[in-house]
Structures are given as structure tokens and as C-alpha cells.
Amino acid sequence: MWWYLLWWLMICNGSTALGVAIVNRLHGCRLAVWGIHLSHKIHYLLLVVIPCVTLVVPGWFAPGLLRGGSWSELHPSWWIFSAICAVSTLIFWGSVVRRHCRRTPVQQLTIQTQQRDIAEELGGPPVGHGPYQWMTQLPGNEVFRLQITQREVNIPRLPAAWDGLSILHFSDAHYIGSLGRPYFERVLEHAQGLSADLICFTGDLLDDIELISWLPATLGRLQAPLGRFYILGNHDWHLDMDAIRQAMNDLGWQDISVTARQIERDGHVMHLTGSEFPWIDHQPTYEDVPETALRILLSHTPDNMARARRDGIDLMLSGHNHGGQIRLPVIGPVYCPSRFGCYYSEGLYFESPTLLHVSRGLSGRHPLRYGCLPEITKLVLRRG
Ligand SMILES: [Fe+2]
Numbered sequence: 001m002w003w004y005l006l007w008w009l010m011i012c013n014g015s016t017a018l019g020v021a022i023v024n025r026l027h028g029c030r031l032a033v034w035g036i037h038l039s040h041k042i043h044y045l046l047l048v049v050i051p052c053v054t055l056v057v058p059g060w061f062a063p064g065l066l067r068g069g070s071w072s073e074l075h076p077s078w079w080i081f082s083a084i085c086a087v088s089t090l091i092f093w094g095s096v097v098r099r100h101c102r103r104t105p106v107q108q109l110t111i112q113t114q115q116r117d118i119a120e121e122l123g124g125p126p127v128g129h130g131p132y133q134w135m136t137q138l139p140g141n142e143v144f145r146l147q148i149t150q151r152e153v154n155i156p157r158l159p160a161a162w163d164g165l166s167i168l169h170f171s172d173a174h175y176i177g178s179l180g181r182p183y184f185e186r187v188l189e190h191a192q193g194l195s196a197d198l199i200c201f202t203g204d205l206l207d208d209i210e211l212i213s214w215l216p217a218t219l220g221r222l223q224a225p226l227g228r229f230y231i232l233g234n235h236d237w238h239l240d241m242d243a244i245r246q247a248m249n250d251l252g253w254q255d256i257s258v259t260a261r262q263i264e265r266d267g268h269v270m271h272l273t274g275s276e277f278p279w280i281d282h283q284p285t286y287e288d289v290p291e292t293a294l295r296i297l298l299s300h301t302p303d304n305m306a307r308a309r310r311d312g313i314d315l316m317l318s319g320h321n322h323g324g325q326i327r328l329p330v331i332g333p334v335y336c337p338s339r340f341g342c343y344y345s346e347g348l349y350f351e352s353p354t355l356l357h358v359s360r361g362l363s364g365r366h367p368l369r370y371g372c373l374p375e376i377t378k379l380v381l382r383r384g
Contacts, residue, residue, distance in 0.1 A: 016087025017092035027337030062261035105350035130177025162266035168196035171319025172361025176207035203233025203300035231274035302344035323360035327371035
């Protein structure tokens with residue numbers, strides 16, 4: 001009986017972890033909307049079906065392990081499935097331990113954080129009329145609690161001319177209407193108050209193309225002396241990308257998804273490029289870029305890290321994973337749409353020569369945040 005229960009728990013853990021790993025990796029690929037919805041449905045169905053079938057079939061009927069049946073009579077297919085679940089369980093807990101052991105890279109020199117309760121500031125939760133607005137009312141949901149993070153980071157190759165350069169990085173606004181426009185207006189007021197030299201947005205602007213009308217009152221109000229740069233994300237890819245780009249360009253934002261931009265100060269070049277890969281099959285090239293140029297890449301998904309390292313990128317800014325949105329006690333984030341699972345869920349990563357910052361984003365298609373606050377970040381670059 002006890003052995004059976006332990007075995008059943010291992011099957012539940014392993015099959016769930018395997019399903020989550022497959023869903024995460026599928027969502028890190030270029031997948032059509034119907035494919036995403038289908039994979040969700042199959043995944044949620046299996047989350048219920050596998051534990052039930054494991055209880056009923058080998059537990060009650062054949063060989064009836066709950067009723068004193070013999071393990072030797074267990075069908076070989078169950079042993080194969082058990083082995084797969086056991087491996088999956090080990091990998092899952094290994095990744096949890098690895099996440100707990102991960103330290104912030106030494107490239108982070110200082111960090112300051114503060115929280116703002118946007119609902120309190122506005123005199124009530126800025127709930128909209130979008131399809132998931134009811135989720136904002138769930139107990140403990142922290143979707144209106146903004147974290148403002150300021151990090152001073154060391155960039156080993158930073159030219160002297162760019163020492164002290166500040167970048168406001170934010171991502172994943174996901175305008176769908178569940179969070180009202182006043183939420184974004186107030187968040188971006190706080191962003192403007194950080195007075196950064198340049199502003200970067202790393203995609204997933206809209207989930208409802210009608211809300212393109214929100215742009216002038218939100219992103220359109222941001223200003224920075226060295227410019228505002230953006231790329232789009234997979235949720236924009238499902239909509240009319242040309243219309244979104246046109247609206248952003250009309251507001252003075254610079255699209256660097258295809259055309260790189262260079263800014264020069266005291267003879268030192270800062271080269272800004274973008275990547276919307278794998279949703280848009282275009283990767284930046286660097287043939288004509290001076291060796292000494294500071295290379296900054298905006299990539300919606302952090303999965304492009306290996307390519308960034310090969311291209312000698314100094315600083316890569318990403319979003320997409322939302323920090324997992326829900327971080328469970330001990331386990332941490334579970335769902336991250338990445339080929340690397342939740343490894344690049346949020347924060348700073350250094351893999352020479354590239355420093356990667358992954359933003360948790362402002363929102364998500366589903367307005368759920370538990371242990372994973374929405375954030376805006378100001379990065380101040382310092383010389384190595
Ligand atoms: Fe997103």
C-alpha cells in the first residue's frame with residue numbers, strides 16, 4: 001500500500017514535470033495559435049487523466065496494487081512509463097536545486113528595488129473589461145504591485161564614453177484590456193521618472209489589436225535623450241505586426257528588428273540591434289560593425305543567448321518568460337515558454353562575453369502574478 005502510494009506520487013510528479021517541460025519547449029518555438037491552444041488542452045487533460053488512470057488501472061484492477069496485488073504482475077508498459085517518470089522526476093528536482101544554487105553574476109555591482117502599489121496609488125484596482133479581468137480579483141494576486149529595479153552592472157568591454165549610460169528596460173505589456181489603461185499610464189509615469197538615457201522595449205505589446213489606440217497615451221509619452229528602441233514579440237506576431245510597427249514608428253519609437261542603429265559619443269559607437277527570432281526569421285549581422293563598438297541586442301526571447309555570445313554581444317535585453325508569473329514555494333517558476341524551461345526565467349545572467357537581462361514584464365495575457373511582481377528596470381552600465 002505505502003509503496004504503491006509512493007510510486008503513484010512519483011508517477012504524478014514525473015508525468016506532470018514531463019508535460020510541463022514539453023509545453024514550455026513547444027511554446028519556445030514558432031507555433032500557430034491553434035497549436036498553442038491544442039497543446040494546452042492536451043496538457044491540462046493529461047494532468048488529470050494520468051493520476052486517475054494510475055489509481056484505477058494498476059491500483060484497483062490489474063494487478064490491483066491497492067488491494068494487495070503483486071508488483072510482478074504489473075504490465076511491462078507500466079514499468080517503462082515508471083522509468084520515464086522517474087527520470088523526469090530526477091531532472092525536475094535537479095533543475096529546482098540548480099535554480100536555488102544559482103548566484104547573481106558578479107557583473108551586478110549594486111541593486112536597489114522599490115515596490116509601488118498601483119491600485120492604491122489610483123484609489124482602486126485599475127481593472128479593465130478584457131477577457132480575463134476576473135483573474136485580477138483572485139486572492140493574493142499581485143498583478144498591480146509594480147517593482148522598480150535599478151541595477152548598476154559591469155560591462156567588461158564598455159568604452160569610456162559610455163560609462164554611466166542608463167537604459168530603461170521594460171517588456172511584455174500584453175494590452176488585452178484585463179488591466180485597464182490607467183495601470184499602464186501610471187507604470188510608465190514611474191518609468192519616465194527614472195530619467196534613463198535610452199529606453200528599450202523587448203516585445204509582446206498587444207494581445208488585442210484594437211488596443212493599439214492606447215499607445216499614444218502610454219508608450220507614446222515616454223521620452224529619452226538617446227532615443228526609444230523596440231522589437232516585437234510572439235504575441236504581436238499573432239496580430240498585424242505591420243500596423244503595430246507603424247503605430248510605434250509614428251510615435252517616434254525606432255524599430256531595430258531589421259535595421260540596426262548606431263549612436264556615437266566621443267568617437268565610440270554603440271550598436272543597437274534586435275532579434276525577433278524564431279517568430280521572424282531574421283538575425284542581425286555584424287560585418288560592418290567596428291570591433292570596439294558597444295553591442296546591445298534586444299531579443300524577445302532569451303533563448304537567443306548562444307547566438308548573442310557568438311556575435312560578441314555585450315548586453316542582451318529580453319522578456320518573454322515573465323519570470324514564470326507564478327512562483328511556487330520551494331519549486332519556483334513552472335511555466336516559461338522557452339527551450340530552456342525556466343532557466344532564463346528572469347534577472348541577470350552572464351555567459352562571457354554577454355550579460356543578459358531578462359525582464360519579468362509589465363503584465364501577461366493572463367493577469368496572474370504570485371511571487372513574481374511586474375517590473376521596470378533601469379540598468380546603469382559601468383566599465384570593467
Ligand atoms: Fe509575453
